[in-house]
Amino acid sequence: MSVNTRRTAEGAAVATQAPTAPAAPTEPTTPATPTTGPITREELQLASRNHAMPLEMLRWPVTPLGMHYLLVHFDVPQIDPVSWRLNIGGLVNLPHEYTLPDLQHRERRTCAVTMECAGNGRSRLEPRPVSQPWDQGGVGTAEWTGTPLAPLLLDAGVSPDAVELVFTGTDRGIQGGVEHQYARSLTLAEAMSDDVLLAYEVNGQVLPPQHGYPVRLLVPGWYGMTSVKWLQSIEAIDHSFDGYQQLDSYRYTQDADDPGEPVQWIKVRSLMAPPGVPDFFTRQRTVEAGPVQLSGRAWSGKGTVDSVEVCVDGVWEQAQLQAPAGRHAWRGWTFTWIATPGSHELACRATDSTGQIQPETPEWNYQGMGNNDIQRLTVTVRE
Ligand SMILES: Nc1nc2c(c(=O)[nH]1)N[C@H]1C(S)=C(S)[C@@H](COP(=O)(O)O)O[C@H]1N2
Numbered sequence: 325m326s327v328n329t330r331r332t333a334e335g336a337a338v339a340t341q342a343p344t345a346p347a348a349p350t351e352p353t354t355p356a357t358p359t360t361g362p363i364t365r366e367e368l369q370l371a372s373r374n375h376a377m378p379l380e381m382l383r384w385p386v387t388p389l390g391m392h393y394l395l396v397h398f399d400v401p402q403i404d405p406v407s408w409r410l411n412i413g414g415l416v417n418l419p420h421e422y423t424l425p426d427l428q429h430r431e432r433r434t435c436a437v438t439m440e441c442a443g444n445g446r447s448r449l450e451p452r453p454v455s456q457p458w459d460q461g462g463v464g465t466a467e468w469t470g471t472p473l474a475p476l477l478l479d480a481g482v483s484p485d486a487v488e489l490v491f492t493g494t495d496r497g498i499q500g501g502v503e504h505q506y507a508r509s510l511t512l513a514e515a516m517s518d519d520v521l522l523a524y525e526v527n528g529q530v531l532p533p534q535h536g537y538p539v540r541l542l543v544p545g546w547y548g549m550t551s552v553k554w555l556q557s558i559e560a561i562d563h564s565f566d567g568y569q570q571l572d573s574y575r576y577t578q579d580a581d582d583p584g585e586p587v588q589w590i591k592v593r594s595l596m597a598p599p600g601v602p603d604f605f606t607r608q609r610t611v612e613a614g615p616v617q618l619s620g621r622a623w624s625g626k627g628t629v630d631s632v633e634v635c636v637d638g639v640w641e642q643a644q645l646q647a648p649a650g651r652h653a654w655r656g657w658t659f660t661w662i663a664t665p666g667s668h669e670l671a672c673r674a675t676d677s678t679g680q681i682q683p684e685t686p687e688w689n690y691q692g693m694g695n696n697d698i699q700r701l702t703v704t705v706r707e
Pocket residue numbers: 334392393394395396397398439440441442492493494495506534535536547548549550551552553554
């Protein structure tokens with residue numbers, strides 16, 4: 325398989341050659357090359373389809389539905405729940421076909437999970453990878469309800485020859501010149517983790533169409549691309565999955581030809597709910613002088629958040645931490661700031677139990693993945 329310049333960021337159209345396909349794909353119009361230029365019409369188109377969580381929603385421990393971020397590569401499919409089936413097959417002893425009620429009648433579990441798009445923070449890189457141009461709001465926490473995946477895999481009897489499971493969604497489109505259904509894989513061990521769910525409800529409601537109705541995979545701790553929406557099949561295979569969303573996209577790479585490393589666990593990050601009142605156009609903040617309660621949330625996919633620090637005009641101090649809403653959910657933090665008149669710079673950063681800390685400046689990569697750089701905001705304090 326010729327990968328040529330196929331490796332690109334999430335959602336980006338890319339100048340590419342057809343790998344070995346007989347018919348050349350339609351020539352994409354946007355170059356994938358990172359740019360320092362203004363936001364393009366294609367980026368605006370993606371940004372308005374795939375909305376962020378407004379940062380004031382950090383005040384809620386569970387993000388209200390509709391305020392959770394959204395990322396859809398292709399079109400939201402329209403799925404008839406009556407004819408919908410989930411197929412489990414490939415290298416298994418007993419292939420299964422499940423209806424929605426079949427899954428709903430199995431063990432039911434609810435879990436608060438912080439999900440973040442791997443491309444969150446992408447537009448803050450320089451030069452900027454041309455794709456969904458997230459600033460910082462590509463994150464949210466929801467209470468997902470579903471059935472654990474592991475018992476379904478045990479029922480299917482995955483063959484000892486199987487090394488990975490491929491999760492395929494119903495949605496189809498073209499990315500990097502390759503037409504495919506959205507699909508991602510996990511190793512058998514990863515898929516058997518007790519945390520992994522097939523979710524059919526979110527925040528106590530039926531999954532809305534945009535979040536994967538009727539059933540999505542949910543892999544807590546991993547960046548969002550792993551949690552395949554509109555799930556249609558799970559297939560056990562005896563090799564490493566080489567689908568576009570696995571091998572070409574979601575890699576930490578330095579250029580178009582670098583195979584790089586796979587994007588997996590969510591890096592440590594904290595964000596602050598912007599204090600005071602915003603300016604409509606610039607979003608700059610204004611607060612009254614005196615004690616100001618700063619607050620926000622912090623999370624890490626692999627470890628647990630051990631500390632959050634707040635920086636006022638270059639001086640770091642510890643914030644107070646709250647208990648997380650769940651093992652895979654963010655935890656709240658607060659900090660009382662005595663605001664004095666003038667202009668001030670605020671920042672926050674988290675450290676997790678694996679020793680990861682947020683970087684001062686973004687760590688650049690070609691696809692704009694996993695940028696967890698420190699949030700900074702300028703606040704004007706009035707007498
Ligand atoms: N089938 C399918 N699953 C998908 C996607 C997609 O486009 N198609 N996008 C992925 C990405 S990149 C992210 S970040 C999350 C977003 O989930 P949400 O829109 O429910 O927040 O879904 C993932 N699952």
